[in-house]
Amino acid sequence: MEGYSNHIAIIGAGISGLALGIILQRNKIPCVIFEKSEKISEYGAGISISPNGLAVLDNLDVINDLKLLSRQPELAIFFSNNNQINQISVDVLTTTRKSLYKVLLDKYYALNGEIHFSHKVVDINKETKTLKFDEKSIHVKHIVACDGIRSLCQKKVSAKFNDPKYSGYYVWRTIFPSDQDNIHFHLGSNFHVVAYPVDSERSSLVAAVKSSNQSNESWKQKGSIQNLISEIPAAILENYPSIMENYGVYKWGVFLRPNVKILFDNNITYVGDAAHPIVPFIGQGACLALEDSYVLGNLITKHKDNLEIAQTKYNKLRINRVRSIYTKSLNQGKLNHLKNPLLVFLRNILMKYTNIISSQTKSIWFYDVTNEKDL
Numbered sequence: 229m230e231g232y233s234n235h236i237a238i239i240g241a242g243i244s245g246l247a248l249g250i251i252l253q254r255n256k257i258p259c260v261i262f263e264k265s266e267k268i269s270e271y272g273a274g275i276s277i278s279p280n281g282l283a284v285l286d287n288l289d290v291i292n293d294l295k296l297l298s299r300q301p302e303l304a305i306f307f308s309n310n311n312q313i314n315q316i317s318v319d320v321l322t323t324t325r326k327s328l329y330k331v332l333l334d335k336y337y338a339l340n341g342e343i344h345f346s347h348k349v350v351d352i353n354k355e356t357k358t359l360k361f362d363e364k365s366i367h368v369k370h371i372v373a374c375d376g377i378r379s380l381c382q383k384k385v386s387a388k389f390n391d392p393k394y395s396g397y398y399v400w401r402t403i404f405p406s407d408q409d410n411i412h413f414h415l416g417s418n419f420h421v422v423a424y425p426v427d428s429e430r431s432s433l434v435a436a437v438k439s440s441n442q443s444n445e446s447w448k449q450k451g452s453i454q455n456l457i458s459e460i461p462a463a464i465l466e467n468y469p470s471i472m473e474n475y476g477v478y479k480w481g482v483f484l485r486p487n488v489k490i491l492f493d494n495n496i497t498y499v500g501d502a503a504h505p506i507v508p509f510i511g512q513g514a515c516l517a518l519e520d521s522y523v524l525g526n527l528i529t530k531h532k533d534n535l536e537i538a539q540t541k542y543n544k545l546r547i548n549r550v551r552s553i554y555t556k557s558l559n560q561g562k563l564n565h566l567k568n569p570l571l572v573f574l575r576n577i578l579m580k581y582t583n584i585i586s587s588q589t590k591s592i593w594f595y596d597v598t599n600e601k602d603l
């Protein structure tokens with residue numbers, strides 16, 4: 229635990245932390261990852277990665293390994309009140325967070341990356357760039373906070389820190405045995421359900437519910453299949469009878485941090501959910517984290533002797549995109565959960581007879597950060 233004064237310290241071994249670690253390791257930038265947990269568990273979490281995220285994974289040279297653990301659905305099929313509205317071709321990879329984590333961790337280790345599990349940061353001094361753990365402290369070159377929406381790094385040192393706010397939604401998640409081929413979107417009044425395959429034998433079901441009753445923000449909060457069934461119309465869940473054989477049901481309160489304006493402080497940079505948590509209604513949380521890591525990793529490599537420049541450019545390249553997707557995600561939730569029959573009718577007509585779905589995804593999916601000219 230000594231000799232890290234020339235290292236980039238990455239706090240959190242999630243998607244963004246590992247992706248950043250890979251980029252720094254392959255560019256010979258000294259780095260070390262600290263993770264508070266002993267290990268990472270699945271906790272019922274599936275994940276869909278669109279082309280913008282896939283471009284980063286391809287650049288990290290993990291895409292082929294991930295494909296072996298995942299599925300590539302050809303269609304997304306949309307339903308309203310259990311009646312099909314439309315279907316579109318998609319170019320996404322659907323998998324689990326655990327599978328994505330595995331390939332990123334394997335790649336980081338293959339590059340001789342260093343990671344310390346069971347290391348929870350209890351305090352930070354951003355001026356001296358000192359991290360304090362339970363019984364020891366270390367001095368580092370720079371700190372990158374990849375420690376999620378409840379970021380201790382943000383809370384401890386950010387001059388502009390705002391506590392995450394409940395979004396008005398909570399989400400049920402589960403993974404269950406299934407040979408489903410495509411993605412299903414079920415739109416309803418104050419709820420929507422998405423089901424998709426995550427590998428050759430399992431599917432993920434996500435049910436988002438609009439509610440003023442605040443729920444905890446935690447992947448680990450266990451629920452029950454009976455509670456899930458009580459909140460989603462039986463006609464929808466009957467399409468997935470094997471859900472009764474699920475591998476665990478979890479309830480997740482969706483929180484966000486409004487009005488994010490800056491993604492760094494002196495000697496510390498924020499990435500992914502630690503910087504800009506969003507509602508998960510256009511499937512961009514992980515993709516934004518990958519984009520962030522790619523941009524920051526390459527800027528640190530380019531400006532390793534002046535990390536203040538790297539931070540400034542990182543903020544300039546990322547802030548407008550993350551704020552745009554933050555807004556689009558919120559708006560998508562409103563469209564998914566329409567209650568007024570006339571508005572539901574108009575939404576369904578637009579979805580059925582126009583290319584509105586494809587056009588809305590293009591600006592998000594087909595941004596390729598690996599072609600960003602300023603990196």
